[in-house]
Amino acid sequence: MPEVDTRPLDTARKLAEAGDLAGAATIFAELAADPAEPDRAQAAVGLAVVLEESGDVPGARTAARTALGTGHPEFAAQAACLLAGSFEREDLTDQARAAWQAALGVGNPAYVPLAHMALARLATGDQEAEEALRAALATADPEVASRAAQRLAEVFLEEGEAGEAAEVLLEALSVPEVADVPRLRVMLGIAHLELACAELSAAIEEGGDVETSALAIELLARTLPLRGRDEDAERVWRYGLESTDEDLAAEVRLRLDRDA
Structure with a gap:
């Protein structure tokens, strides 16, 4: 009693x-x-x-x-x-969103990150979800910022926005004691691979001297499989091998034959 x-x-x-x-x-x-x-x-x-x-x-x-x-x-x-x-x-859902908004309105920093993540989960559209995830990332909560950055990066990579993905991942990695650092770094590496592919593609399209063009073709063709794009890599090799510039085609052949 x-x-x-x-x-x-x-x-x-x-x-x-x-x-x-x-x-x-x-x-x-x-x-x-x-x-x-x-x-x-x-x-x-x-x-x-x-x-x-x-x-x-x-x-x-x-x-x-x-x-x-x-x-x-x-x-x-x-x-x-x-x-x-x-x-x-x-x-x-509507009532739940209103309650999470009320939690934000109280202003207790211990609950703000959780509320932002919940609002991202319950968002009615992509833009609303992105805004909530960015707000969650901005709280600099070690756990929540990591999760928010990963979700944002996944969306940006799917949409072909590798630069945006890299930015949010770098922001998360700047958070003191942020959680899941290895995963964040792997995703950042993936974003950088996508950026590299874009730059190499642009270099090939813009043209240049034989050595530079052949190097760009080789690097792109060898990088694409790392992103699961084997067929695209084969097309890049063919592009170089079938070039009307005989010197370029020969240089690409030499680079490809190094694997033989």
């Missing part, structure tokens, strides 16, 4: 931990109903949690809204996250 002088909030917490959800809810509800109660925000969050565990989803949401309405920097943010999670579990 809790001691007589135990704070009601602590008593409710102990009851909840002991499995007496109804008893905990009674105390939490009394505290949350009192606008003058200094622990009102925390009690409302506690009430939301025990009601959720009890299966009273509407009641839990009402309690969470009470906590959110207090504007408390910690417990209002927790309440917004509880609301968002509740709505997401029922695929109520």
Whole structure:
């Protein structure tokens, strides 16, 4: 049994931990109903949690809204996250987005990165998702910035925007103690390979002396397979071998025959 002088909030917490959800809810509800109660925000969050565990989803949401309405920097943010999670579990996307926006509005930096990532996940379009991911990256949270950069880079690489991919990966790598550095570096290397392919293609199209053109053809043809583009590599070799410039064709043949 809790001691007589135990704070009601602590008593409710102990009851909840002991499995007496109804008893905990009674105390939490009394505290949350009192606008003058200094622990009102925390009690409302506690009430939301025990009601959720009890299966009273509407009641839990009402309690969470009470906590959110207090504007408390910690417990209002927790309440917004509880609301968002509740709505997401029922695929109520619009309400979930609004709750995550409310979490951002509280301004607690501990919850901002999580909210941005959630808004990216629930985005209604590519532009909205990109903006949310960039905002998550900008928080410089070691875990979230890494995940946001990886997702952005994947999208940019799929769209052929290797330069954009490289930029976000470099931004993530500049974050102190950023997570998953090896993965970020591998993706940066991939972005650089794509950039190299673009530069080599441009060099081939623009033309030049025989040695430079042959070198560009060889480098491009040997780089493309690293990106799984074997057929493109074969076309590049053929382009050089079938060139109307006999000197260029001969130089490309020499470079290709080095593999024989």
